[in-house]
Each structure stands twice: as structure tokens, then as C-alpha cells.
Amino acid sequence: MVKSSPYDNSGPGEEAPLLARQRPGDNAEPLTVSEISNALKRTVEDRFGHVRLRGELSGVKRAASGHFYACLKDDNAVIDAVMWRGNAQRLSFRPEDGIEVVATGKVTTYPGRSKYQIVVDSMEIAGEGALLALLEKLKARLDAEGLFAPKRKRRLPFLPQVIGVVTSPTGSVIRDILHRLADRFPSRVLVWPVMVQGKGAAEQVAAAVRGFGAIPADGPVPRPDVLIVARGGGSIEDLWAFNEEVAVRAIAESPIPVISAVGHETDTTLADYAADLRAPTPTAAAELAVPVRGELLNMLMELGLRKRRGVQRPVLLARERLENWSQRLPDPRAIVAERGQRIDDLGERLRRGLATRAARAQGRLSEAGGFLRPAVLTRMVAQERRRLASAPDMRVLVSRIQTRRAEQLSATARLLSQLDPYAPLERGYAVVTGAQGETITSRAAASAQPALTLRFADGSIDIVPAGSAAPASALAPAPAPAPRPSAPRKRQDEGTDGTADGKPRQQSLF
Secondary structure: OOOOOOOOOOOOOOOOOOOOOOOOOOOOOOOHHHHHHHHHHHHHHHHHHOEHHHHHHOOOOOOOOOOOEEEEEOOOOEEEEEEEHHHHHOOOOOOOOEEEEEEEEEEEOOOOOOOEEEEEEEEEEEEEHHHHHHHHHHHHHHOOOOOOHHOOOOOOOOOOOOEEEEEOOOOOHHHHHHHHHHHHHHOEEEEOOOOOOOHHHHHHHHHHHHHHHHHOOOOOOOOHHHOEEOOOOOOOOHHHOOOOHHHHHHHHOOOOOOEEOOOOOOOOHHHHHHOOOEEEOHHHHHHHHOOOOOHHHHHHHHHHHHHHHHHHHHHHHHHHHHHHHHHHHHHHHHHHHHHHHHHHHHHHHHHHHHHHHHHHHHHHHHHHHHOOOOOHHHHHHHHHHHHHHOOOHHHHHHHHHHHHHHHHHHHHHHHHOOOOOHHHHHHHOOEOOOOOEOOOOOOOHHOOOEEEEEEEEEEEEOOOOOOOOOOOOOOOOOOOOOOOOOOOOOOOOOOOOOOOOOOOOOOOOO
């Protein structure tokens, strides 16, 4: 027996029919899937037309159309969430996995998948703890990219000429900055007005920072030397615009050094980490941007004083040394007085010397003038004529000179005949020479010669010394003797012994 199903139209004990049949008295027509899905959709939407759900985001993704899809979950359940493009663009934060949010919208169904979901109209972070978690997550990601690295920090210019300020133009922050700059060092300030909180504030801050950086250095508008991004204190939600990635990246990429002055001293934002310098307050940012003008003037005065002292110190030391040395020197007036007295003495001596020399010259002139009298000159002429008349005849003088020169020539001729080496040959002497023509003056030198030559007055003969091995040579013909110098002719006034005055003179030894 086949058990009947609750949905079976057959009666008890009957077999299930093959075709659907309408039972008697049943006026309910079967529903289609679309009809039941639409009915469920209307029922859910009517019952849950406006709900607020708290949960953790999971599977966050944004479609190319701009729609936002995610899941909201807690420990025990999960519900799909969808946010259309218009509402997604108005979000004040960037949804990420793991963020706990409060979503406001309506629950509906999606018949295409038989699923229910919530269509989110607005979404907020669920509490400050969730916001801090999102902040820490973004901070870790940007830090890993190197946006907060200390090596990226730049030094601020010592004395900026132009200061750019990114802040609200209506708040007290800009007034505090301007007042502090005027007190410390009046400078030119360019203000770029922006919203400092709320939707779109982060984009405006980023645009202002990039706008200042895009100003040309030589353009009509001066480019700032340093930027101050500032706003007053507030809660973490109020300061959230300075934690958003778009603002943080713009500050980190700024070509101009940036001072972050967001909130009070205890407030910290990601803009503080990305900036080149963090100021605890906007007023402190103005103090960090410029030095104190009065202190600079005092420092310049002090440096000028030190410079003057440095220049004057060598002069003072030299003056002191000069005074010490001058005390050791004698009195210049005494030195000058002594020299003056010496000059007076020399001047007096010069005057007397000139007078004496003039007197002497006058005496010599007078004496010389006495010799120039006509009587004196006539006497001197007569004396010279007498001397000229008593002078000997010129022919006598010439004869005396010739006689003296002849005597000198005769003496030289006699000396020549006495020094002639061949003159003794006339008296029987001979000159012995060796084979090489050298003169032999000893027996030992003669025995050593192979041949000897004997020169006589009328010729020469070659001989061989006794005991020599060389054969005797024939007698060589005697060469003609060298002509002897002729004796000087005797003067008529010479004597028979060759003297000019008849007195005997010394004869030759040969």
C-alpha cells in the first residue's frame, strides 16, 4: 500500500495521479515562482522598510558601474548588502574588510537567486574603536609604502619669504597664524581656503596642497617657500579628513616643505606623519615657520659687536705694544736737539772752510798773476833763448846715438860666437852622437850604442864601439860643415884685440 503525500490530490487508498487535477471544492490556483518571489519581496519590504544593521564588512568590492557590494556579518549570521552608485559616492570613508559599520536602508529580496539582502542608503563606522581600527590599518599600509619614512623629511627654510596656509578662512586658526607671524616676523601669507571637516574636505585639502606645488617659481603669483596645513581641535571624526588617503598622499608628495598643525597637541593624524614637520598647534606652526625678528636683530647686533671687537682687538694690542716700545725709546726732542747742534757746528765749520779756501785761492791767483807781468815774461823768454843757443848740434847727437848702438851690436856678435857649440871643433875637439842623433856624453852611453858618429870641424865619421856585434861600417863621406857666422867687421876705432877703446876684453874659453 502506497502512503499518500500531503500534497497529493488523490484520496486515501488511491494511487498518486500522473496529471494534476483540481479537487472538488478547491478554488486555489497554483502560484508561479515569480508570483511567490514577488509576494515575498513585498512582504519583506513592507515589514522591514527601514532598518539599521550593525555588522562587520566582508567581501567588499566596487563594480565598474560604481555600485558597492559587500556582506554584513556577526558571529552567527550573514546578510548581503548593496549600495547604489549615488549613495556610494557620498560615503565619508573608504569601506574595507574588517570594519564594523552601521548601515541604514531597507531589506529586500533578490528573486534571481532566492536571497534576501539589504539595500544600504547610508553607512557609518560603528563607534570610535572601529574608526581607530580603520585608521591603524590605513596607517600600516601607507607606512609600508614609505610615505612616513624619516629620510623623506626635508628641512624648513630658515627665513621663508612667502608662506602658504591651507585652512578654513572663517575659523580662528588663520587669525592665530597671522597674529603669531606678525609678532615674530612679518611675512607674506597666501591662504588657500578649504573645508576642514565633512564630506569632500579631504579632497579640498589635497587639491590645495597640489595647487600650491603647481605654482611656477617665476610666475605672477609667488610660490610659497613653506606650507602650513592647519585646523583646530576636535574629535577623531572631526579630524578624519586629515586621515584620508587622498590628503595624506598629497602632503607626502608636495614639492614644498609642509608643516602639519591639525588639532591640539594630543591630537594625531596621518597628515602629521606625512608632513615634513608636525606642530602641536596652529600657533606653534607659525612659530616653527619663521624665527623671531627681534632675536635676529639682536643676534646681528651681537655679531656686529663681536666683529668690531675682533677688528679693533689687533689695533688695541698693536697700540699697547707701540706704547710699551715708545717708553723704551729716548726722547725724540733730545735726539733732534743733538742733531741740530751738530748741524749748526758743521754749518759754522763749512762757512769758515769756504772763507779759508777762498782766501787761499785769492792768494794763489795773486801769485799766479805776478808771473804774468811783462817784465817777468820778458825775462823768461830771454832765459829760454840762451838755453836754446847753448844746446849741442843735432848731428853730434845723432852720431853719439849711432856709436852707442854699434857698441851694443858688437857685444851681441861676440856673445854669439862664444856660444856657438861647433866653435871648439876648430881647436881639435869632436862631437859624439848616437844612432838616433842624440849627443853622447859618457863612456857607458857610448858602449850601449850600436854605432857612433864623430863630428869634426871638417866632417863626420861613423865608428862602432869596441865589443859591439854590429859590423863596422865604411867611412861615410863627411858632410859639409855648417857655415860659421862671419865675424863682424872691425871698426876703425877698434883696437887690435877687438875692442873699441883699445882696452883688453875677456877671450873665449875655446
